[in-house]
Amino acid sequence: MSVIVRVNMTDKKISTFENQDYRMLGGRALSAKILLDEVTPNCEPLGPKNKLVIAPGLLSGTPITSGSRTSCGAKSPMTNGIKEANCGGNIGLYLGRFGVKAVVIEGQPADGNLYVLKIGKDGASLVTIEDLKLLGTYETDRRLRAKFGQDIGVLCIGPAGENGMKMASIASSDPNGELKFAARGGLGAVMGSKGIKAVVVDRTLQQPLYHNKEQYMDMVRNIHTEFRKDPKIKNVNQKTGTASIVKAVNAMGALPTRNFRQGAIAGVDGLSGETMYATITNRGGDGKTGVSCMDGCLIKCSNIYPDASGKKICSTLQYENIALLGSNLGFTNLDPVAKLNHECNDIGLDTIEAGAVLGVAIDMGMAQWGDLDGCVALLQEIRNNTLVGRILGHGVQVAGSVLGSKRIPAAKGQSFAGYDPRALKGNGVTYAMSPMGADHTAGNCFGSRGEVNPLGVDKQGDLSKSLQYKMCALDSLGFCIFARPPLFKDPSKMTTLVNALLGTDLSVDQLWQVLGVDAVRTEREFNIRSGLSPANDKLPEYLYVEPLPPTNEVFNLPEEEMLRAIV
């Protein structure tokens, strides 16, 4: 049976335990359950009572494509409720192979040292590596690889996490030496508050224990065959990745533009996935598309975006960052977006929150629209932990209140993602009602725009609800959102995998229930006990009165419709 590793940072004791109740849980669902079981919900997020849970998805470590994502979970300093953010990279794969179901980091060191948690075939240990202090994520990752081996899995934080910034992310190393991010909710600050700069997991070829390996591998082959045949993966995902939707969201009028004052931007072509692909291809050099963020992934939606000379600016340029760091800041060219994106990555910042906070900062006169130098200068304030940086680094809710903004694009203290709720109302429901706060991965209604009118009132609550728990199930299995179409079309594929791995007899309904509905309800219960009561399930008032060009829509869903989205 898989074990849970407990790392107590107060006394530096490391132990392991098993819990039969957690058997069918993984990733987000497991993280939620451990947090509800072990953490005082109304504790201080950056204090010793909070815990950071690192939980690979239930299928992590197996060869199923796009299925070894890693959930990070804790009480969030950003929302004050529960938070889960998951990322690619190889660490989930290795943890799964080692039979580690989760790592629970608790307590707080009194010594002020910065630790690296090292996990390998000989177990787990804490190492102090002093010269990592305040290093950016890329240099941290580079040094850890140099010390422990190029093929390790790494989770690490940048200066933002060490400095307790509420918008600090956790970076995860991928097989190309690039980084992916468990970005949202300030989990990097929680990691920093534990005195942990990085978690390093050795590469291993060890395999998880299968109840019925043959049956499992049959289904893996079945799914992989389907993926290989899917023209969308080759023609869209591997070329434009998530950025394929830029023009579509702009056409809907839901693209965050100039601090959510508009839903479309003139010159959107300069930001499109098509332009991104052409630019990467034309510039060559370091530039690449079709890159996988974990071993064995067939989707390969990552990329490396180079400058005109072919030198890498950023990896990976993707939709949310193009929206929040691009149109939302008045840019219509991908180069500045890539520069800001890389800077956020290196500081260890949630790019979505960073884009939202820069949008408000520009609106309040701290820089100009489309002003790369101004934006870079503000990010440097965050990196350098100055007073200005400390205002901005805590995210858009804190910064907006401090600056006196009346237009703060946030729900439950966390910034909107790349969809204005006025022109994609279902996402407004998810932002308000999900236990995760405003989060595009918690139930994104964009993909359902053909079924439910994005501007209509009807069915938004039901749509959000169903996506909320289904996405949670996907997060709990360790699957990427891009793996969704074939799995949601025939969910028995997922139950076959789980049953073959664990020897269970899970039905599709039970799968949605246990890894979806129950998990979201666990999160909601945590929130209620943490003080984030249902009265916090709301959107900012300006959305209800300020029409959003070009649709000139306001957010107008009645409360009954919102309440239908409670899972």
Place this chain on the structure above:
Amino acid sequence: MSVIVRVNMTDKKISTFENQDYRMLGGRALSAKILLDEVTPNCEPLGPKNKLVIAPGLLSGTPITSGSRTSCGAKSPMTNGIKEANCGGNIGLYLGRFGVKAVVIEGQPADGNLYVLKIGKDGASLVTIEDLKLLGTYETDRRLRAKFGQDIGVLCIGPAGENGMKMASIASSDPNGELKFAARGGLGAVMGSKGIKAVVVDRTLQQPLYHNKEQYMDMVRNIHTEFRKDPKIKNVNQKTGTASIVKAVNAMGALPTRNFRQGAIAGVDGLSGETMYATITNRGGDGKTGVSCMDGCLIKCSNIYPDASGKKICSTLQYENIALLGSNLGFTNLDPVAKLNHECNDIGLDTIEAGAVLGVAIDMGMAQWGDLDGCVALLQEIRNNTLVGRILGHGVQVAGSVLGSKRIPAAKGQSFAGYDPRALKGNGVTYAMSPMGADHTAGNCFGSRGEVNPLGVDKQGDLSKSLQYKMCALDSLGFCIFARPPLFKDPSKMTTLVNALLGTDLSVDQLWQVLGVDAVRTEREFNIRSGLSPANDKLPEYLYVEPLPPTNEVFNLPEEEMLRAIV
């Protein structure tokens, strides 16, 4: 019957209404009921849906001593829950005489103008007086008196309120041309958000309608006779005022010292009430003690504190400010305290919150202990609405989080008053459990130190609970805390007054119930609906682990004891 004046700042319409349900309510109880009846509890505190209620106490306008205080109430930008803060001055007296039970200011002007609400015998009207913009409270008050008459009652805000600072207070003019403050919870920012710089009420000799005036006046004479005979009023209240307790709190080890790191300060004599009285008396000039803050008050606890040349520095120097702006900032001399106090008054800041925020700022390296120039400079940042000022001006919870402090002395987002909960545990209970957040007027256990051991565990919950609702009744009647002893000794004095005024048949039990228990429960209900659920009834974690010298106590009350304090 008395009327409620409704002032809609969106369309500038003023109307009046009566409500039989509000007949027995006044001050804090009335404010709470109107807010629960009319305000969406989870609205944005500085948005158009919040309302500011100005409600004189139930007995206001009558000649009873110390009984015409005015409650200001709203959803608080500081706590995000309901808030009431009351003040002396003559405005409650005049409103009561005019038969105005409350003024409800709602909506928000789109024009960006700054208004004065003028109330007199010809009714209420809105006047624009542009040159008041960003003026300090003293100059604002001076200009309004020059324009409308020296004997008017004024409520006004300073630059902090106009700038939406969460620690903005509301100033109230007293008969001596000095100001009193409805200080806590950021109600000045709510007033500013309504575009109201001041409320001016003409002096009137009109009398309220008495059901039985003779009976009322008999009881007034009875109480006044008792007050005139009370040696404590003459020998303590009129000399040292609230500052009489400085040495006693220091001796208990509960005096906030250097950002709540100690509970006593060497050199406390320099801050004592006795030193204050001697200094005022010796320096002469503008200096005065035994000053009343409203016509007809027999207690006269106010003072004017002069500098060595006899020129006024500040009015009124009192205990909470001496604690928070004095020992908490490392001062052992009253002159710098008086200077900081006056500066806060003029900017329109809650002095308690300002002292707490300066304490954290000093702790985080922004000034030195006992550093008058450094503290004045930080207050100027608030006055000038700079970025630093905007961090500090939102109070200790926001400033402490932004600055990264791990020791934020606040409950429900509001700073502790002048009693460290570790050495006066009953006040810790009140800070945590009262709907008002950390507030010394919501149930201060200091006066009961002879009955309940301040360092003990037992009876703290019950003590806090009983004081919470009894103080609420006092606030609702319009009485000053200093009037408490004779009234609490024989509460039938209060019911006799209410019954003679209104023609009711209220028993003592009903008085406590209606104006005390029910009112606090109304506030709690508002908080729960606002999102400030019971999970927010808590104290910061550092109090449970950091011993407070010299008693070396931590806060150690079990949850059961805290829960007993729920009214």
